[in-house]
Amino acid sequence: MTYDVKAPYDVHVGFGQMFELLSSLHTFICRKAYKKTDLSSGWAEQVRGKLSPGLSELLDSMEINADWKVIYGLVCMLSEEGGSDEVIDRLESRTALELHEQALAYGIPLSEDMEKLRSLALRLLSGWYEEYFRYADANILIGLEQEAERRNKEKEVYSTAEWVDRITNGFQFEPSDGLTRILLVPHYHFQPLNIIYRFGSLLLCHYSAGIYFQQDDFLSPQAYRMIRSLGEKSRLKILKYLHQSDAPRTFIEIVRHLKLSKGITHDHIFKLRASGFIHAHFDSETLLGYSSRLSAVNEIHSSILSYMERK
Numbered sequence: 470m471t472y473d474v475k476a477p478y479d480v481h482v483g484f485g486q487m488f489e490l491l492s493s494l495h496t497f498i499c500r501k502a503y504k505k506t507d508l509s510s511g512w513a514e515q516v517r518g519k520l521s522p523g524l525s526e527l528l529d530s531m532e533i534n535a536d537w538k539v540i541y542g543l544v545c546m547l548s549e550e551g552g553s554d555e556v557i558d559r560l561e562s563r564t565a566l567e568l569h570e571q572a573l574a575y576g577i578p579l580s581e582d583m584e585k586l587r588s589l590a591l592r593l594l595s596g597w598y599e600e601y602f603r604y605a606d607a608n609i610l611i612g613l614e615q616e617a618e619r620r621n622k623e624k625e626v627y628s629t630a631e632w633v634d635r636i637t638n639g640f641q642f643e644p645s646d647g648l649t650r651i652l653l654v655p656h657y658h659f660q661p662l663n664i665i666y667r668f669g670s671l672l673l674c675h676y677s678a679g680i681y682f683q684q685d686d687f688l689s690p691q692a693y694r695m696i697r698s699l700g701e702k703s704r705l706k707i708l709k710y711l712h713q714s715d716a717p718r719t720f721i722e723i724v725r726h727l728k729l730s731k732g733i734t735h736d737h738i739f740k741l742r743a744s745g746f747i748h749a750h751f752d753s754e755t756l757l758g759y760s761s762r763l764s765a766v767n768e769i770h771s772s773i774l775s776y777m778e779r780k
Contacts, residue, residue, distance in 0.1 A: 477644040478672075480629055480651045482636065484617040486610060487548045487556045490602045491541060492656040492675055494593065495664055498531045505739070507660045507681070507690050516601055524596040531593070535578065540590045542577035542668045543568060553602060557594050560587065576669015609657045612680040616655040637663070637676045638745040639762045645753040648672055655680075661691065661743040667753045686779060691744070692772040695765065698744040703727055704737050708746060708761055717750045717758035 496506060496513075503510040517525055531537065547559045563571070565584035572579055580586040620636050633640060636653055640663075649670040655678035656664070664675040681690055688696070698704060710726050711718060718726075724734045738759065741747045745765040750757040 478642070478649050478651055480633055480653065482617050482620040482624075482653045482655070484613050484655055485548050485550070486553045487544055488654045488675070489610060489613060489656060489658070490553045490594070490598060491544055492654075492664065493602060493605070493658040494597050495533065495537075495541075496658040497528060497597075498537070499533050499659075502659070502662055505662060505743075506658070508658060520600050521596075524600055527592060527596070536580065536586060536589070538666055539572070539578055539580050539586060540593070541666055541673075542575065543572060543587075543590060544594065545668070545673060546571055546575045546577065553594075553598050557591070557598060560594070561591055563587075576667075576671065606682070608682070609680065613655045613657060613678055616678045616680065620653075620655075634748070634762075634764075637674065639742065639748045639765070640674070640676075641748050641750045642672065643750060643752050643757065645672075648753055661694065665751070665754050672753060688772060688776050692769065692776075694740075695744040695746070695769045695772070698740045698746060699769075701737070701740075703729065703733075704741055707737060707741060711747060711759055712761040712763070714760070717748070717760040719758045720756075723759065 496502070496508065497516060500513075503513055506512075520528070543560065544556060547563075548556050551559075560568075565587055568587055569579060569583045572583075620632075623635070624632055626632075627635065630641065633642065633651070633653070638661075642648075642651060647670055648667070651672045651674065654673065654675045656675040657678055657680050659675065660677040660679075663677070664673075666673045677691070679689070679691055683689070687693070706727060707723060710723065720731075720734070720738065723738065724731055727734055727737075729737075738747070742749055742759075745768070746762055748760045748762045750760065
C-alpha cells in the first residue's frame with residue numbers, strides 16, 4: 470500500500486565511507502557511552518592497544534563538544550563523493566578562509582580559530598584512518614551500503630513519517646523553523662545509539678543499521694535487547710503511562726509519574742528507546758518528549774517465534 474503524505478522536509482538515506490569513519494571516531498571519543506554500545510568498552514580497549522601513543526593521547530583529550538560538532542560538519546560538507554582518504558585530502562587542500570566561507574554557507578557554527586580546528590581535524594581524521602579505520606572489517610561498509618540501498622527502495626511504499634519511524638526505530642521529527650532536509654545515515658559502531666546534528670537547513674541523523682557479526686544462531690542483539698527491556702516493572706509502567714496518554718510526555722512528566730530519580734528514569738527511558746518501544750519526538754536536535762510505539766510489540770513477537778521455529 471502506498472501512502473501519499475506531504476512532509477515539511479525532504480528525507481533521504483545516504484551513506485559514504487567517511488560517515489562511518491566519523492561514527493567510529495565518535496564512538497571512541499564518547500567514553501560515557503562505552504557501556505551502552507553493542508561494541509562495549511572491550512572494543513575501545515582493544516583499539517587503544519593498537520594506537521600510537523601520540524594519537525591515543527590526542528583522542529584522550531577530545532570531548533563530544535562544540536568543536537567536535539564543527540569538525541563533524543566540515544567533514545560532512547566535504548563528503549560529496551569519494552573514499553575517506555579523498556575527503557581527508559580535500560580538508561587538507563582547503564585554506565582556513567575557504568573552510569570558513571563554506572561552513573558559513575553550510576550553516577556550520579563557526580570556530581574562532583578555523584586554522585587551529587582544521588589542523589586538529591586533520592590530525593584526528595588522518596591518524597584514525599591510518600591506525601584504525603582502514604583496517605576495519607570491510608563487511609561493515611558493505612553492509613551499510615546495502616542497508617542504505619534497501620531503505621531507499623522502501624521510500625515509495627510508506628509515508629515519510631512512517632518510513633523514518635521504521636528506519637530509525639521510533640524517531641519522529643516535528644516541523645522545525647528553517648529545516649528543509651533530513652539525511653539519515655546508517656551506522657555500525659555506535660549502535661544502538663544515535664548521533665544527531667543540525668547544520669543550517671540540514672539535520673543529520675545517524676541511525677542503527679542493525680548489522681551484527683554473531684558467531685551463533687541466537688537472537689540478534691537488538692531482539693535480545695527488546696526482550697530484556699521489558700523485564701522490569703518501572704519500564705512497563707512507563708509504557709503503560711505513554712500508551713494511555715493523549716500526547717507525548719516529557720522526561721520530567723515521566724519522572725513525576727514514576728516518582729523515581731532522574732538518573733534511574735533516564736536509564737529506563739534509554740533502554741526503551743534503544744529497543745524501539747517508544748517514539749522519540751524531536752524539534753531539530755531538541756528532544757521534546759516520548760510516546761508509545763506499539764509496532765515494536767509485534768516485532769518482538771515475530772522475532773521470538775522465528776527463533777523458536779529455527780532449525
